[in-house]
Amino acid sequence: MKPSLTFILAAMVLSACTEQPEGDPILRAELGEDGAAQEIVPVPEPGFDTLEPEAEPVSACRLTSFEQVSLTHCIADPAEHRITTALAPSSGDDAGRFAGFARDTETDTVEFAMNGGMYGDDLKAIGYFVQDSDRLSELNRADGEGNFHMKPNGVFFGSDGTWRVLDSDTFFRTVGDRPQFGTQSGPMLVVEGELHPDFQENGPSRAIRNGVGVDAAGKAHFVISEEPISFGQFARFFRDRLETPNALYLDGNISSLWNPATGRMDSGRVGPLLVVEKK
Template structure:
């Protein structure tokens, strides 16, 4: 895990290695629940040559001179799940390893999201497919994760939220279908985190998530170094979200199958946005 202070960047080396399929061996694709994906015959190129490209849920924007990529998960079109370890019970460690384990046609996009330890497993609240694999972490410590308030991105079905960890602890009784804890909150009730400067000296490739009043989840990743304050203001001023959660920095990564983007950072928990089509629904249940 890499922990980033506002005044300086203090990288923490991750120890787990990404496991790739040996050369020459067939790759078995699996769904998020571990079941194998039914393979179908390759389409006839002549029959698909005139079909329009699949639209991306992500777009490039510029805010205060910084290029960003903004991806939208719409409850009417998408589901959200978490992924961290593969069928071998080892962390994927990269988005490319995760991509090799699923049917790309079912994926709208995926982004790393949630703080993790040297073993690439979550150090805070983590729920995958309705199973809580890590408890809410309310401890004190150093680094971004422990800048209170930190928070949780969670949801069930098409209802998604970002809440401060204490608020989550005090008000959420039912276990969600997915959840990941990170920190700090970039925005809390529409206000910047008290320890975030308007445009501090610490700049890095960072990503975050917020949910607007209409229920759409907005994922933003910087394509050039950005300060905490700039990222927070984009969520506040452009996306009009009340609560936004910092997901990570330096290793921030995005996989967008529609555009072919595949970032190469080493990652822990992965937020997976799947398509709510009949095919995607069957593959992600």
């Protein structure tokens, strides 16, 4: 027996006066031409937001720790990224700063960037430096003071998605073709699976440091410490955790990272830059 129209309307009025459970949609009865209730249709409450929350930007860099020291570890994958070199601006209010470099760069294309080697007063590299296949500075094999001259030093370089780290003597002997990018720094952190011979296990020299290594799969690992770290600890992170057979120290104290995905832009004074771009 079908309910009467009067009964249905009375039930609807009673339902409208009853408070709906919090978070449940309001229910509305649709009446057919013969007066019978045909369907219960859920109606979203006014102002109910049905949009999915916006996803957080994905970053190639993550915070980690090693031997109780905090580090930021960024990965460049040749399947997803390209690596180029650049120079920070040498004049203006933001000379030697990522802020100055970013103003003239397509930010959307940058995955992350780090300072990429040691420089002189003019902010130019003191060692081998290639930008867009143009050699701006020759390989420096001279002896001298400071970290750069702690032999063996080395070169990080690459072309067409093949990236390598080699000590400078091996680079000089075996690399004949000019790469698309390259930067020389020193000392080497890891050489053919062994730590630099002059490193102590955990020596007294502590600084904010950054470096780069390439693993067996061809991925480049960029690391910057978030607190002072010794050479020995830093080198062991590349050898033991990242398993990079060769790794190169890039610099210390002025070490800086620009990571657009997280909004990080360090303000240290930089010169040569390594820029990881999205393909």
